Amino acid sequence: MATAARAEQARRFERLERLTQRRYLLLLAPAVLFLVIFYGYPVAAMLLRSFNDPAWGFGNFKPLTAARTPIEILGVSLPMNAYLRVIGITLQIAVGTTIATLLLGYPVAYALASMPMSRANLLMIFVLVPFWTSILVRTYAWMALLGTDGIVNEVLMGLRLIDQPATLLNTRGAVYVGMVHILLPFMILPLYAVMRGIDRNLMRAAENLGARPWQVFRSVFLPLSLPGVAAGCLLVFILALGFYITPSLLGGQRDIMISMLIQQQVVQLKWGFASALALVLLVISLIIYLVFVRVLGVQRIFGGGRR
Amino acid sequence: MTAKQSERAAHADRIGALGARVRFDQVEKQYPGGAANAVDGVSLDIAPGEFVTLLGPSGSGKTTTLMMLAGFETPTAGEIWVDDQAIAAVPPWRRNIGMVFQNYALFPHMTVGENIAFPLKLRGMPRDEVTRRTREALDLVGLPGYEGRYPRQLSGGQQQRIALARALVFNPRVLLMDEPLGALDKQLRERLQLEIKALHDQLGVTIIYVTHDQQEALVMSDRIAVMNLGQIEQIGGPGELYDEPASRFVASFIGESNFLDGRVTGFDDGLGVIEAPGVGMLRAPAHGGCAINSEVALTVRPEKIVFADELNGASANTIDAEIVTVIFVGEMHRYEARLGGGQTIVLKRQHRSGVGRCGRGDRVRLGWHVADGRLV
Numbered sequence: 080m081a082t083a084a085r086a087e088q089a090r091r092f093e094r095l096e097r098l099t100q101r102r103y104l105l106l107l108a109p110a111v112l113f114l115v116i117f118y119g120y121p122v123a124a125m126l127l128r129s130f131n132d133p134a135w136g137f138g139n140f141k142p143l144t145a146a147r148t149p150i151e152i153l154g155v156s157l158p159m160n161a162y163l164r165v166i167g168i169t170l171q172i173a174v175g176t177t178i179a180t181l182l183l184g185y186p187v188a189y190a191l192a193s194m195p196m197s198r199a200n201l202l203m204i205f206v207l208v209p210f211w212t213s214i215l216v217r218t219y220a221w222m223a224l225l226g227t228d229g230i231v232n233e234v235l236m237g238l239r240l241i242d243q244p245a246t247l248l249n250t251r252g253a254v255y256v257g258m259v260h261i262l263l264p265f266m267i268l269p270l271y272a273v274m275r276g277i278d279r280n281l282m283r284a285a286e287n288l289g290a291r292p293w294q295v296f297r298s299v300f301l302p303l304s305l306p307g308v309a310a311g312c313l314l315v316f317i318l319a320l321g322f323y324i325t326p327s328l329l330g331g332q333r334d335i336m337i338s339m340l341i342q343q344q345v346v347q348l349k350w351g352f353a354s355a356l357a358l359v360l361l362v363i364s365l366i367i368y369l370v371f372v373r374v375l376g377v378q379r380i381f382g383g384g385r386r
Numbered sequence: 387m388t389a390k391q392s393e394r395a396a397h398a399d400r401i402g403a404l405g406a407r408v409r410f411d412q413v414e415k416q417y418p419g420g421a422a423n424a425v426d427g428v429s430l431d432i433a434p435g436e437f438v439t440l441l442g443p444s445g446s447g448k449t450t451t452l453m454m455l456a457g458f459e460t461p462t463a464g465e466i467w468v469d470d471q472a473i474a475a476v477p478p479w480r481r482n483i484g485m486v487f488q489n490y491a492l493f494p495h496m497t498v499g500e501n502i503a504f505p506l507k508l509r510g511m512p513r514d515e516v517t518r519r520t521r522e523a524l525d526l527v528g529l530p531g532y533e534g535r536y537p538r539q540l541s542g543g544q545q546q547r548i549a550l551a552r553a554l555v556f557n558p559r560v561l562l563m564d565e566p567l568g569a570l571d572k573q574l575r576e577r578l579q580l581e582i583k584a585l586h587d588q589l590g591v592t593i594i595y596v597t598h599d600q601q602e603a604l605v606m607s608d609r610i611a612v613m614n615l616g617q618i619e620q621i622g623g624p625g626e627l628y629d630e631p632a633s634r635f636v637a638s639f640i641g642e643s644n645f646l647d648g649r650v651t652g653f654d655d656g657l658g659v660i661e662a663p664g665v666g667m668l669r670a671p672a673h674g675g676c677a678i679n680s681e682v683a684l685t686v687r688p689e690k691i692v693f694a695d696e697l698n699g700a701s702a703n704t705i706d707a708e709i710v711t712v713i714f715v716g717e718m719h720r721y722e723a724r725l726g727g728g729q730t731i732v733l734k735r736q737h738r739s740g741v742g743r744c745g746r747g748d749r750v751r752l753g754w755h756v757a758d759g760r761l762v
């Protein structure tokens with residue numbers, strides 16, 4: 080009798096639990112619905128176009144593999160395998176930007192995480208303010224700074240370090256400067272979040288056990304901050320892959336990224352080829368994401384990663 | 387040399403270490419922005435191999451005291467000595483002082499074996515010796531074969547033992563423990579208290595232990611330093627603190643105590659005589675500090691108070707009281723009684739002496755031997 084009652088109770092409890100879980104799913108519904116209708120469907124339709132516009136098949140992917148397809152971009156005729164080259168440049172710029180933001184962002188995040196909370200929150204504003212300004216505005220600001228008669232050149236000439244304006248704008252360097260500047264917060268924020276979560280007592284324990292400060296960093300702090308490094312790099316890298324405004328305004332004629340190529344095709348109403356290029360970008364992003372998750376575990380990248 | 391000491395010396399010869407003497411000399415610490423001194427003139431002389439506990443309420447400066455010894459805080463005044471070396475200029479990583487943190491501070495990204503091997507590798511020990519010593523340390527804390535586990539795969543008590551093994555594996559001459567058992571349940575806590583005590587006897591390392599659990603301090607320590615507001619109120623053996631508390635704070639912090647407020651009216655043969663309003667004249671051994679007419683409290687432990695007819699020949703205080711509550715607490719009855727002036731006192735009597743003797747509302751006559759009270 081007692082066991083039957085208890086079993087009944089357990090069943091009721093289980094049902095309640097299932098119900099609660101279902102209710103959480105309900106909370107997701109509006110966002111999911113919105114994404115499916117206004118994002119999922121158009122993306123799927125667009126990607127489908129890479130296979131059926133103008134005709135069914137892999138025709139849109141041909142130019143990517145064809146060895147010699149002269150192509151004109153922004154009025155310049157690029158050599159044979161232009162598309163693959165653009166993909167190569169895109170990857171190169173994304174990797175370079177990721178490494179540069181990591182090298183610049185890690186010490187900043189480390190300093191912020193070592194400060195008392197109140198001061199860190201104050202200084203965090205300097206990380207976030209640029210974040211709130213439009214990318215376009217910030218890119219134009221860099222154009223004003225780096226132009227032939229820009230402030231940088233004026234100062235350098237004023238100091239008589241150079242007597243001719245240097246070409247700073249429309250170079251690969253300018254692309255890096257602009258992209259690193261814009262993407263730096265995306266590196267600092269996840270790094271900071273993970274570093275804040277590292278128990279300071281662990282560092283004290285290491286020191287107590289005989290580790291000098293740099294040994295403490297290398298054997299305790301650095302390994303524990305790696306989930307933040309992974310999250311930051313993943314975020315910055317994938318954002319950098321799709322960058323458009325900054326490289327097109329700051330870059331030179333040879334600094335063409337895949338999103339600019341896509342835009343070119345769209346302008347020429349070559350929807351099918353544009354879709355094919357977009358699909359390539361998506362696949363690259365997914366592969367990189369999967370590699371990160373595989374190596375580090377999604378758990379450790381997105382929160383819950385403390386232990 | 388006592389047997390225990392010679393045993394320790396022999397052991398020290400074997401493992402090449404023996405506890406160090408630790409001396410705090412008028413040490414002060416004021417945190418930047420802190421109003422009062424977190425540690426305020428602490429002087430403490432700890433003998434080699436001694437087990438000393440810092441006991442005190444939250445915020446009394448226990449952790450700060452340990453942190454200064456470990457090198458994570460710098461004293462604003464005073465000097466700390468380990469053996470005959472002033473350690474102010476020695477960085478934490480060269481102090482060779484073991485420490486067990488309250489939350490264990492095990493490295494989550496290293497296995498148990500790597501955690502314990504960490505201090506050994508830093509000291510450049512050859513690999514096979516690292517392996518051997520790691521194994522020995524795990525044996526010592528009763529967790530052989532746990533090398534490959536990660537800290538998150540261990541229970542709280544097991545993590546505690548690993549932290550202890552890691553703190554001991556490099557043979558530090560001083561071991562600091564900051565509320566190491568605070569996060570464990572009562573049963574486990576009591577078992578580990580005894581294990582740590584046994585390890586201490588076996589290794590002869592000097593241990594400075596922090597707790598705010600007076601029971602734990604009484605069970606484990608050779609001496610207890612009771613801290614309050616950054617100062618040491620009293621230091622002594624467990625029995626000494628219990629029987630001869632130097633202040634009201636110590637008496638209330640260690641064990642349960644009654645306090646009867648009164649005014650000193652005179653001295654009689656080394657005893658202070660006080661008048662407690664509504665109670666009458668009471669006598670108790672006086673300490674140096676009380677003067678005629680000063681306001682003092684007479685403190686007496688609940689188990690020292692008896693029913694007046696149980697008193698034997700020795701001189702005693704007796705008072706009239708009315709029982710207000712009787713509680714059965716296992717091996718004892720606990721009575722609360724109201725005195726004439728409105729003050730209440732608590733007494734505890736063994737079963738047989740108290741059973742059926744009195745209940746709520748009864749008027750009784752209580753007493754205690756003069757020597758069992760104390761003016762504070």
Ligand SMILES: Nc1ncnc2c1ncn2[C@@H]1O[C@H](COP(=O)(O)OP(=O)(O)OP(=O)(O)O)[C@@H](O)[C@H]1O
Nearest residue numbers: 417420424442443444445446447448449450451598
């Ligand atoms: N880093 C700090 N900065 C400023 N004040 C501090 C700091 N650490 C401790 N204090 C202050 O110093 C005093 C003593 O603190 P401490 O941590 O030594 O106390 P404790 O005896 O260990 O207490 P608990 O039992 O709560 O651990 C407290 O008043 C505390 O607020």
Ligand SMILES: [Mg+2]
Nearest residue numbers: 448449450564
């Ligand atoms: Mg503390």
